[in-house]
Amino acid sequence: MRLTIVLMLFALSKIRAQETEKQDRDSIYIHHIEKKRDPVKILHAEPLYIDLIRDLGARKGEREWNIGFGITDRNRYDQYEALIEYEWAPVDRLGLEVELPFSIYPPSQNGAAPDSRLNSLKFAGQYSFLVAEKINTSMAIGYIHELEMTEFTNYGKGDLFTGNVYNPFYIVAKRWGRNLHTLLYTGPQFVHHFSEGAIDTNWQINTNFHYMISGTRNFIGIEFNKNTGRSYFDMTIRPQMRVGIADNLLIGIVTGIPVSRENERLSTFLRLIYEPGH
Numbered sequence: 001m002r003l004t005i006v007l008m009l010f011a012l013s014k015i016r017a018q019e020t021e022k023q024d025r026d027s028i029y030i031h032h033i034e035k036k037r038d039p040v041k042i043l044h045a046e047p048l049y050i051d052l053i054r055d056l057g058a059r060k061g062e063r064e065w066n067i068g069f070g071i072t073d074r075n076r077y078d079q080y081e082a083l084i085e086y087e088w089a090p091v092d093r094l095g096l097e098v099e100l101p102f103s104i105y106p107p108s109q110n111g112a113a114p115d116s117r118l119n120s121l122k123f124a125g126q127y128s129f130l131v132a133e134k135i136n137t138s139m140a141i142g143y144i145h146e147l148e149m150t151e152f153t154n155y156g157k158g159d160l161f162t163g164n165v166y167n168p169f170y171i172v173a174k175r176w177g178r179n180l181h182t183l184l185y186t187g188p189q190f191v192h193h194f195s196e197g198a199i200d201t202n203w204q205i206n207t208n209f210h211y212m213i214s215g216t217r218n219f220i221g222i223e224f225n226k227n228t229g230r231s232y233f234d235m236t237i238r239p240q241m242r243v244g245i246a247d248n249l250l251i252g253i254v255t256g257i258p259v260s261r262e263n264e265r266l267s268t269f270l271r272l273i274y275e276p277g278h
Contacts, residue, residue, distance in 0.1 A: 080105070219241065
């Protein structure tokens with residue numbers, strides 16, 4: 001009986017020690033990110049598919065390269081997507097971004113696949129106007145402008161640019177304790193077609209939940225990407241994970257599961273994130 005009690009006490013002390021070690025690792029890592037220098041910055045998990053322009057509360061000199069690859073089953077044909085993206089912070093709290101997103105369509109037997117193209121020249125800015133350390137909350141506003149481009153096969157045959165996309169947005173993020181992260185990214189999107197002169201309007205509402213592994217930047221989580229217009233509502237659920245390969249290199253893996261499979265089925269997306277020294 002005494003031996004059993006001793007073993008139970010030993011096991012409890014071991015569990016408590018492991019929990020204390022876990023909390024210490026969390027505290028050290030969060031302190032490393034947030035207290036490295038002024039201004040104050042809250043550690044938040046950044047979604048992988050609809051990513052942010054720069055970290056919330058960005059500090060001057062931060063920069064990052066992203067390369068993305070994905071494939072989507074569009075029912076009648078496959079769509080391959082790729083992107084090259086550079087983001088940086090010229091001053092504290094302000095992030096800027098330039099992105100080149102591509103859509104590649106292999107020839108399909110039924111001839112339904114569109115022509116491949118560089119979708120647009122994409123420019124964006126994001127300013128964190130609130131970084132509340134006591135409640136681990138950050139807020140930001142931003143704007144994305146896209147110059148939409150024609151298909152590769154039409155180069156030299158007409159207008160290179162086919163439209164503008166205007167996309168203001170708002171972000172609020174909160175960390176609950178040390179590991180649980182939530183984030184809302186939302187805003188209207190106005191698509192101006194040059195050929196018709198018409199403007200289509202839709203609203204993007206992206207909600208995110210992530211659990212960050214103790215003492216690391218690795219996480220598992222999920223995005224709910226919602227797009228709604230005058231007569232439609234689409235939502236894609238995107239389970240995801242991020243893993244650190246080196247101190248300045250991360251890889252993100254995303255799976256897309258559409259709620260309605262009328263226009264697409266499953267998709268996958270891979271994001272490589274490289275942070276040069278700053």
